[in-house]
Amino acid sequence: MRIRPLAVGLLVIMPQVLRANDLTDIHLSVVPRTAQEQSRISMVTTPTSDFSSPEKFEAMQAGAATVRARKNANAFSQPSANISFEKELDFKVGNGLFKKLWVSSPSSTLASDGLGPLFNARSCQRCHIKDGRGHTPEGTEDGATSLFLRVSIPGTPDDAIAEIDGYIATLPEPTYGQQLQDFSIAGHAAEYRLDVTYETVTVPLSEGETATLRRPTYRAADLGYGPMHPDAMLSPRIAPQMIGLGLIEAIPAADILASADPDDANGDGISGRPNIAMSKEFGQPMLGRFGLKAGAATIRDQSAQAFAGDIGISSSLYPAGWGECTDAQDACQNAPHGEAPDGLEIEDTGLDLVTFYSRNLAVPERRAIDDAQVLRGKQVFYETGCTACHTPKFVTHRLTDRPEQSFQLIWPYSDLLLHDMGEGLADNRPEHRATGQEWRTPPLWGIGMTETVSGHTQFLHDGRARSLLEAILWHGGEAQPARDTVTQMPKDDRAALIKFLESL
Numbered sequence: 001m002r003i004r005p006l007a008v009g010l011l012v013i014m015p016q017v018l019r020a021n022d023l024t025d026i027h028l029s030v031v032p033r034t035a036q037e038q039s040r041i042s043m044v045t046t047p048t049s050d051f052s053s054p055e056k057f058e059a060m061q062a063g064a065a066t067v068r069a070r071k072n073a074n075a076f077s078q079p080s081a082n083i084s085f086e087k088e089l090d091f092k093v094g095n096g097l098f099k100k101l102w103v104s105s106p107s108s109t110l111a112s113d114g115l116g117p118l119f120n121a122r123s124c125q126r127c128h129i130k131d132g133r134g135h136t137p138e139g140t141e142d143g144a145t146s147l148f149l150r151v152s153i154p155g156t157p158d159d160a161i162a163e164i165d166g167y168i169a170t171l172p173e174p175t176y177g178q179q180l181q182d183f184s185i186a187g188h189a190a191e192y193r194l195d196v197t198y199e200t201v202t203v204p205l206s207e208g209e210t211a212t213l214r215r216p217t218y219r220a221a222d223l224g225y226g227p228m229h230p231d232a233m234l235s236p237r238i239a240p241q242m243i244g245l246g247l248i249e250a251i252p253a254a255d256i257l258a259s260a261d262p263d264d265a266n267g268d269g270i271s272g273r274p275n276i277a278m279s280k281e282f283g284q285p286m287l288g289r290f291g292l293k294a295g296a297a298t299i300r301d302q303s304a305q306a307f308a309g310d311i312g313i314s315s316s317l318y319p320a321g322w323g324e325c326t327d328a329q330d331a332c333q334n335a336p337h338g339e340a341p342d343g344l345e346i347e348d349t350g351l352d353l354v355t356f357y358s359r360n361l362a363v364p365e366r367r368a369i370d371d372a373q374v375l376r377g378k379q380v381f382y383e384t385g386c387t388a389c390h391t392p393k394f395v396t397h398r399l400t401d402r403p404e405q406s407f408q409l410i411w412p413y414s415d416l417l418l419h420d421m422g423e424g425l426a427d428n429r430p431e432h433r434a435t436g437q438e439w440r441t442p443p444l445w446g447i448g449m450t451e452t453v454s455g456h457t458q459f460l461h462d463g464r465a466r467s468l469l470e471a472i473l474w475h476g477g478e479a480q481p482a483r484d485t486v487t488q489m490p491k492d493d494r495a496a497l498i499k500f501l502e503s504l
Contacts, residue, residue, distance in 0.1 A: 019165045023276065023287045025253050027298050031398040044409060045393040051379035054369040061445045061504070062247055062363035063396075063408030069364035069449065076131040076243050076446065076453045080360045080404040087356075087404075094357025097350055099125040102311055104185040105336040114338025114345030116312040117188045118181035118325055120148050124354070127239040127310060131361050132453035134239030136463040137196060146239040147463065148310075149180045149194065149220060152429060153231045164276050164285055168430035173232050175225050175328040179309050188332060189224035196236075198464075203473050207491045211473055215424075216464050225329060233436075235427035236462035237292055241453075243446050244412060245290065245299050246359030250396035250405040251416070253287045259391060259415045270388045270478050272417030275433050275440070280304065280317040289416055292461045293431040294440040300355045307354075313345045314338070321345065360404055363445050366411075368503050377500025380493050385482045389441045391415040413444035413504065422476020425460065437477060448502035468501050469494070 033041070048055055060066040065080035079091040100112060101122045107113035121127045127134055127146040134146025155171030172178045176191055184190040198214040205211060218236050220228070257274055264271045275288035279297040281304075288294035296302040304317035312323030314337070321337030322329075338345035346354075368374050381387070390413040399406040418438040428436035439461060447468070451457050457467050465471035475483040486494060 023253050023257070023274075023285070025397065026282055026284075026286065027279075028250065028397055028402075029400040030252075031400060033398065041395045045395060047382060047387050047392055049382075051375050051382070053375070057409055058411065059366045059369050060409075061366055061411045062244055063410055065247065065360075065362055065404055065408060066365050067362040069367055071452065073130045073132075073453050073455070075364050075449050076241060076361060078362045078364075080246070080362045082404050083360055084403075087360075090353060090356050091360055094353035094355075097346075097354050098128075098357055099123055102313060102345075105338050110339055114313050114321065116181075116183070116185045117322060117332045117335045118184050118191055118329075119312045119323070120179070120181050120183060120310045121145050122183075122311065124306065124311075128242050129239075130453050131242040133241050133450055133456075133458065134463065135454065135456050135458055136238070137194065147194065147196075148182065148237060149192075149218060150178060150235040150237055150429065151176055151180055151220075151228070152178060152233055153229050154233075164433065166273075166433045167276070168433065168435065170233070170430060172326065173229050175326060176223075176228060176232075177324045177326045179237075179324065180220055181312075181324065184224075185335075188335065190222075191224050192220040193222040195219040195221040203487065205487050205491070205494070206489060209491055209494075211469055213470055213473060214464055214466070216462060218462075233427075233429035235429040235431075238458075238461060238463045240292065240442070241446060241450070242358060242361045244363045244410070244443060245361065246402070246405045247363070247396055247408060247410050248289055248412060248416065248443065249299055249359065250399060250402065250408075251289075251394045251410075252397050255394055256287065256289075256416050260417055268385075268388060269481060270419070272389065272415055272419055272441075273433065273438070274416075275418055275431070277301070277432055288432060288440075291431075292439060292442075293434040294416065294418060295431045295434070299358050300351065303355050303358060304351060307346055307351070315344055315346050315351050316348055317351075319344060359402075363410075364449060366503055367448070371499070371503070373496045373499045374503045375500075376493070377496035377498070377503075380489070380497045381500055384485050384489075384497075387413075388482075389415055389417070389419055389479065390444055391441075411445060414441045416443075417441060419479070420477035421474075421479060424476045425474055427461070444501065444504050446504065448504050468498050472497075 064082040067078045067081045102115040104115045105113040151173045152170035155169040180192045182190050197217050201213040203211045260272050262273045275294035276285050277288035277297045279286045281298050281300045286297035290296040290302045304315045307313040308318035309324045314321045322333045325332035396408045418434050420437045421439050426437040459465040459471040
């Protein structure tokens with residue numbers, strides 16, 4: 001993909017069609033890199049071919065922001081190690097807002113009212129428990145709190161997005177909006193109950209080993225507001241882990257786009273594509289970085305969207321007091337809502353603090369990086385071709401206003417691009433430029449601490465994989481050759497590969 005020079009504060013559109021390589025880092029206050037710096041960065045971020053010992057700085061996955069790896073459930077809830085004393089207070093206040101339990105209106109607690117009327121959770125923390133991954137409803141007491149269904153129908157692009165190259169237009173489902181809420185305040189019906197069933201699939205492995213996968217089927221049961229549109233497209237989404245988001249936001253767009261190869265020009269079978277998302281924060285299309293299909297451009301965009309859709313809380317970016325209720329849900333729209341002075345249920349100060357908190361949730365250091373099996377597993381990971389999508393390293397922008405994320409060598413193991421993962425993982429629901437078979441490559445840092453933080457080992461966009469091996473075996477599409485290599489390699493190499501992933 002041809003990379004255009006970055007413009008400062010501008011979005012270049014030429015001619016009449018917005019292409020991914022026209023996007024700029026308008027969301028950041030950037031000090032341009034010198035030619036000497038760029039040369040050093042290119043050298044430092046080149047994937048290694050020496051697996052005899054750890055690389056320099058490899059333990060520090062988030063650069064100077066990396067924190068000690070705690071051996072308890074708070075491992076993902078620490079502030080960036082390089083945060084200032086004054087900013088640590090902002091982090092703690094943001095944490096309080098992230099944990100806050102919202103209540104319905106009218107209420108005597110005016111600072112916390114405005115919940116719903118329809119919602120998926122009463123707080124951010126209820127989905128992102130301990131800032132980690134959500135869990136499937138099977139065997140849990142709180143149902144599907146951290147797993148819900150997105151919904152949309154095919155549509156026609158509006159003027160704001162018609163210029164985006166490759167955009168796949170959708171519309172909210174006329175009655176239920178863009179996501180289904182399975183909780184409601186008193187006097188209102190919830191939208192649905194999530195029903196999940198699993199089919200067992202056995203996968204043969206080398207040397208007589210086997211693995212068992214579970215293939216889910218999702219159903220929106222007990223619909224509270226009548227039938228859905230016949231063309232409704234449903235997509236299960238589980239809450240992802242929260243660590244390292246600010247560092248992802250600080251990666252230069254040009255560095256992400258440099259890995260894009262939508263037409264597979266190099267013939268390696270990998271066709272990573274960037275998503276483009278309309279940013280409510282900046283009022284224009286931007287490179288998508290966040291969400292399971294890279295459907296959000298900035299952390300503030302993502303946070304405000306979650307407040308509106310998940311909790312029913314209005315903000316300056318989503319000012320409707322009823323959250324995600326549609327015109328067909330008039331009782332919801334006419335219900336009492338929060339009474340903040342500016343008419344918003346979370347003001348900009350609060351949204352900024354939650355954004356700062358989310359931006360500075362620290363990545364723990366690597367463990368056992370010099371272990372012989374871990375080093376062998378790293379070699380297997382690289383030589384199997386996993387790094388074609390799971391890009392090991394980036395260097396963030398040099399920033400004038402975000403010292404915690406400025407000019408850090410980081411190891412997210414993701415290219416942040418969209419990849420066709422095959423029919424097995426398809427949700428058949430497009431999102432912006434992402435097709436129904438495409439997903440953003442998820443960052444792998446911290447993945448080995450999932451059980452410590454979240455109490456389970458459930459992975460992928462809907463938690464169907466109960467182990468890292470199962471997650472690998474669900475890979476298809478562009479990743480099918482790498483997945484097949486894993487099934488056929490010596491079992492000791494397969495065990496070493498998992499050991500490496502557990503060290504991240």
